[in-house]
Amino acid sequence: MKVGILLFEDFETLDVFGPVEILGRLKDHYQVSFYSQSGGLVKNTHGVAIDTKPLESIIGGIDIFLIPGGFGTRKEVNNNTLIDAIKQISELSKYILTVCTGSALLAKTGLLDNRIATSNKRAFDWVITNGKNVQWIRKARWTVDDKYYASSGVSAGMDMTLGFLQDRHGEAFAKDVAFQIEYHWQEDKDNDDFL
């Protein structure tokens, strides 16, 4: 399956590279690429810069579309061109995964209306203003509603990605990946220690 990761200025480092570590190492199943609104180099304030392809190259959808969070989302929720592209790609993609405040961007499209979703607990009160008809779940490590997965803050993106693997490949498969990267997977999506 092809995995498209959305980047924008000031994305959160681990929101992106936690899931990339997990999916990227499963080369027989997943192939990771990075995208941004116009393509080219996208930077964040942690000193990380990644080259991206333009979003229009996946405007017809992709197998897995991952939307990270970060301070950049505060600006991007008002970027109508980006929100429209996220909407079109998400409608046509098989799975949409959001990490942290990435759910604010997806909520802004309206596609999460009447669906459950969660987000970073430190930014929760801001995130929910971007989707008044979303059934926001405050206490959750991650949520699943049909093809939409949403994780809590930063590190929770790894737990959600392992949960996604469990849903696709079974529990033993996901546990083996966690073991390979020596990661203590929090398997219970409904538990949340960071409220």
Added chain:
Amino acid sequence: MKVGILLFEDFETLDVFGPVEILGRLKDHYQVSFYSQSGGLVKNTHGVAIDTKPLESIIGGIDIFLIPGGFGTRKEVNNNTLIDAIKQISELSKYILTVCTGSALLAKTGLLDNRIATSNKRAFDWVITNGKNVQWIRKARWTVDDKYYASSGVSAGMDMTLGFLQDRHGEAFAKDVAFQIEYHWQEDKDNDDFL
């Protein structure tokens, strides 16, 4: 403090970006940059490519020198030019942090002789062949010996980096960073669930 991250072809994604998430967000304390033997774009098999400066620009040492692991280490342990540069930089740097099989590269310099260190448990038997006089500790999430920190596999790099923050700034500081990124920090460096 200036943080220099060593990259080489086929570095492990999370070995790098777990610590970068933790140190990079503390902008008042740490400034992260990426280096490689010759500078330029360095890629790994997860589809990640990062632009780097040449190692010679920090040959006089840096505050924190971080050496990640990954399959690339299997090749780089035999790259004498790189090992010599790692040796010179590590001798002159304040702290040296290795993640996963990064300890094989540092062991190869001889600087870990008669010191304790650990590494990835899935690669341990290979790693220890690169430093016969190192006191390898198999059961450890991370080890500290003077200015040398060494973590176990992949995700353990985050626990070690939080431990490093604890040693510099106190326990409350490190716990607050873990909380901000909603990370379940394994605080006990001597415990290891991945043997």
